[in-house]
Amino acid sequence: MGKKLVKYCVVDAFTDTAFKGNPAAVCLLEEEKDDKWLQSVAAEFNLSETCYLIPLIEPANTNPRFGLRWFTPVDEVDLCGHATLAAAHFLFSYGLVKTDTIEFSTRSGILIAKRVPEPKASNSQDDWPTGYSIELDFPVVQVAETNFNDVLAISKSLNGASVVEINETSMGDHFILLPSGEEVFECQPQIDLIQNCPGRGIIITGPAPQGSGFDFYSRFFCPKFGINEDPVCGSAHCALAPYWRKKLGKCDFVALAASPRGGVVKLHLDDEKQRVFLRGKAVAVMEGSLLV
Incomplete structure (x- = not known):
């Protein structure tokens, strides 16, 4: 039996221009992988963050929920903004969710990402069919x-x-x-x-x-x-x-x-x-x- 392929996307976050902002690799998993594999893939990408999404079964009438973990090239971290934004962009832009709100289950609790419509600038080079940004709900760091x-x-x-x-x-x-x-x-x-x-x-x-x-x-x-x-x-x-x-x-x-x-x-x-x-x-x- 052949190996199951893992789909990935590299997303530049906090920018609407390619090769600016902060790049993150987003990997969509169908099943859990061991930590050694997750860390090895993050080291291979060698970006500031590689994140892993896995769909979770959510109660009826709730927002789609995904497990989300973040790895630098050398270690797992507790909180990452740009890779969370990248993960949300991946799910929204590829039509993998049908709502404007996504919940992520993470080491820092439940984090929420929302798609917020806004006018697209006339000189924008982004790849979105309509203009929107993504808003993340995060805990304060003291x-x-x-x-x-x-x-x-x-x-x-x-x-x-x-x-x-x-x-x-x-x-x-x-x-x-x-x-x-x-x-x-x-x-x-x-x-x-x-x-x-x-x-x-x-x-x-x-x-x-x-x-x-x-x-x-x-x-x-x-x-x-x-x-x-x-x-x-x-x-x-x-x-x-x-x-x-x-x-x-x-x-x-x-x-x-x-x-x-x-x-x-x-x-x-x-x-x-x-x-x-x-x-x-x-x-x-x-x-x-x-x-x-």
């Missing part, structure tokens, strides 16, 4: 002061960048405020030094220039998980939203992921429910079947 006081080590890891604040997220990342969005954009990370810093990774952020159309810029470096730079990190924005809520006194943001690939994330923070709603677009760039 940001708090840290007892790590080695500003010099952090600054050196960011090639001498001026460090205004050092905080820490509840996911174990250093959260660094730089003086401006321009400095975030121009930062030249020293990956070997970041690898040796305590904690999981480093988020850097700064206020966007006036007139830019954005509220803040950010970037995320996580070499310990096989990701030197995550081009647009959705889960980092779950920490960025409550942080900038305190700084700017508002709950709605347009954020630029200032990596070389770039990407745009629209955010709404629900303080009462401690949820972050991330909205973005995505575009499929390749598809095929795994032969293993």
